[in-house]
Amino acid sequence: MDVKSAFLNGVVQEEVYVEQPKGFIDTTYPEHVYKLKKALYGLKQAPRAWYARLTIFLLKNGYTRGGVDNTFFVKRENNQMMVAQIYVDDIVFGGVSNQLVK
Numbered sequence: 001m002d003v004k005s006a007f008l009n010g011v012v013q014e015e016v017y018v019e020q021p022k023g024f025i026d027t028t029y030p031e032h033v034y035k036l037k038k039a040l041y042g043l044k045q046a047p048r049a050w051y052a053r054l055t056i057f058l059l060k061n062g063y064t065r066g067g068v069d070n071t072f073f074v075k076r077e078n079n080q081m082m083v084a085q086i087y088v089d090d091i092v093f094g095g096v097s098n099q100l101v102k
Contacts (some may be wrong), residue, residue, distance in 0.1 A: 003089045012036050012049050047088060054086065
C-alpha cells in the first residue's frame with residue numbers, strides 16, 4: 001500500500017520555519033515566515049516525523065516492534081497474527097485472520 005499523504009501527516013518536533021509561498025504572501029506582513037507544525041513534502045524531517053507518528057499509532061493499537069528490524073510490526077490476538085512492514089511511505093501488511101486484517 002502506498003500512503004499518498006504520508007509525509008503530510010507527520011508532526012515536526014524541531015522548530016522549522018518557511019518563507020511565505022508565492023501567491024500566498026500576506027501583504028500586511030510580507031517579511032514574516034511561518035512556523036511549521038506538520039511536515040511538508042521535501043522537508044528533510046518529513047519521513048522521520050511520519051514514521052514516528054505511525055509507530056505511536058501501531059504500538060497503541062497492540063502491535064509490537066520487531067527486535068531486529070524496527071520497521072517490522074507484529075500484532076498477536078487470540079492465536080492469530082497480523083504483520084506490517086514499513087518502508088518510507090509504503091506499508092506491506094498481511095495476516096492469517098480476516099478479522100485482524102479488517
